[in-house]
Amino acid sequence: MSASTATFAAGIPVEIGQIDRELKKLWEQGGEMMTRASLINLAVYSEAPDALTANTPIIAQITEDHACRALVIAATPSGAEDGVSAWISAHCHVSRAGSKHVCSEQLSFAIEGSLTKLLPNIVFSHLDSDLPLYLWWQGEFHDPMDPQLWAWVDRLIFDSQSWTDFDGQMALVETAQAKSNQRVVLCDLNWTRLVQMRLALAQFFDQPASLALLAEIERVEIDFAAGYHSTAALLAGWLSAQLGWMTGEAGDETRLSFTDQCGQPVEVTLQETSAAAVGRCSIFCGATEFRVVHAAHADLIEVSEHREGKERRRQWMPAGKNEPVALMSEELMRGGRHHVYLRAFEAVREFF
Numbered sequence: 001m002s003a004s005t006a007t008f009a010a011g012i013p014v015e016i017g018q019i020d021r022e023l024k025k026l027w028e029q030g031g032e033m034m035t036r037a038s039l040i041n042l043a044v045y046s047e048a049p050d051a052l053t054a055n056t057p058i059i060a061q062i063t064e065d066h067a068c069r070a071l072v073i074a075a076t077p078s079g080a081e082d083g084v085s086a087w088i089s090a091h092c093h094v095s096r097a098g099s100k101h102v103c104s105e106q107l108s109f110a111i112e113g114s115l116t117k118l119l120p121n122i123v124f125s126h127l128d129s130d131l132p133l134y135l136w137w138q139g140e141f142h143d144p145m146d147p148q149l150w151a152w153v154d155r156l157i158f159d160s161q162s163w164t165d166f167d168g169q170m171a172l173v174e175t176a177q178a179k180s181n182q183r184v185v186l187c188d189l190n191w192t193r194l195v196q197m198r199l200a201l202a203q204f205f206d207q208p209a210s211l212a213l214l215a216e217i218e219r220v221e222i223d224f225a226a227g228y229h230s231t232a233a234l235l236a237g238w239l240s241a242q243l244g245w246m247t248g249e250a251g252d253e254t255r256l257s258f259t260d261q262c263g264q265p266v267e268v269t270l271q272e273t274s275a276a277a278v279g280r281c282s283i284f285c286g287a288t289e290f291r292v293v294h295a296a297h298a299d300l301i302e303v304s305e306h307r308e309g310k311e312r313r314r315q316w317m318p319a320g321k322n323e324p325v326a327l328m329s330e331e332l333m334r335g336g337r338h339h340v341y342l343r344a345f346e347a348v349r350e351f352f
Contacts, residue, residue, distance in 0.1 A: 047075050059106055071126060158173065170349070213286070239268075
């Protein structure tokens with residue numbers, strides 16, 4: 001799609017029971033210049049005060065590459081009065097041929113007070129046919145988890161980076177998955193945030209000579225930005241899960257201890273010294289250091305290998321962007337279950 005975008009951001013206020021009829025009118029008004037497109041249902045739930053205002057431009061950018069019916073929901077459970085308001089709008093992007101606008105629908109809802117319990121009914125009654133449902137839950141989950149909701153969700157997208165009680169929140173997510181009979185695929189944007197860093201580290205060991213050094217890892221150093229301790233810990237969990245390390249003695253927020261498959265200790269130190277979410281990861285294997293550094297003020301990762309203090313090779317790789325549209329676009333391009341993520345989380349669960 002072209003970056004050229006037409007967005008009816010304010011939306012048209014509609015009665016809940018008239019949404020389908022008003023959507024039909026919207027497309028009729030667009031005529032032959034507007035083509036409706038949808039591959040998934042994407043529901044976005046938030047309790048932030050400015051949820052509709054903040055999420056509408058995000059949806060507009062996401063739909064450039066991922067056509068969907070978007071259900072943007074702003075909930076205020078503590079509202080003094082009960083109420084539900086709705087709007088409809090469309091995000092249209094000029095096709096490469098430049099002849100038509102390819103459009104995705106957005107249905108926006110503001111729910112207040114006790115009516116927030118009607119969330120499953122509002123979502124299910126406005127899904128687009130039998131397309132899969134992706135639910136992007138912004139913020140923290142609440143106990144109890146509504147089993148009616150999870151029975152319909154195909155992929156649950158969340159971001160554990162901002163969680164204050166990581167283990168408690170993950171327990172609620174696992175409850176949701178259990179209530180769906182393991183149907184829900186868990187998608188953590190905190191894990192997506194690490195994609196390029198993980199790729200950069202993995203490529204070190206593509207060659208047999210370097211692969212042999214995996215058994216000689218003695219320590220790992222990870223630098224992270226303020227607020228991204230859980231991201232750094234997940235990276236350590238990934239190394240542990242992939243290399244078969246066992247959790248060692250309890251450390252603290254700056255030190256995680258493991259033992260490798262030979263019973264040798266491996267220490268991972270986490271340091272809040274970076275401007276990027278994860279700014280550096282160095283793996284030390286005897287006299288060899290494998291180093292990945294997020295370049296300052298650039299979307300690039302510097303990848304280098306050092307032996308006995310001397311640089312032997314260096315290259316650059318893309319770093320990706322740490323912002324909602326980029327993270328969501330990355331996640332929406334991926335299918336299947338995130339089995340490695342679950343193993344990585346379990347490897348460091350007791351450290352949170």
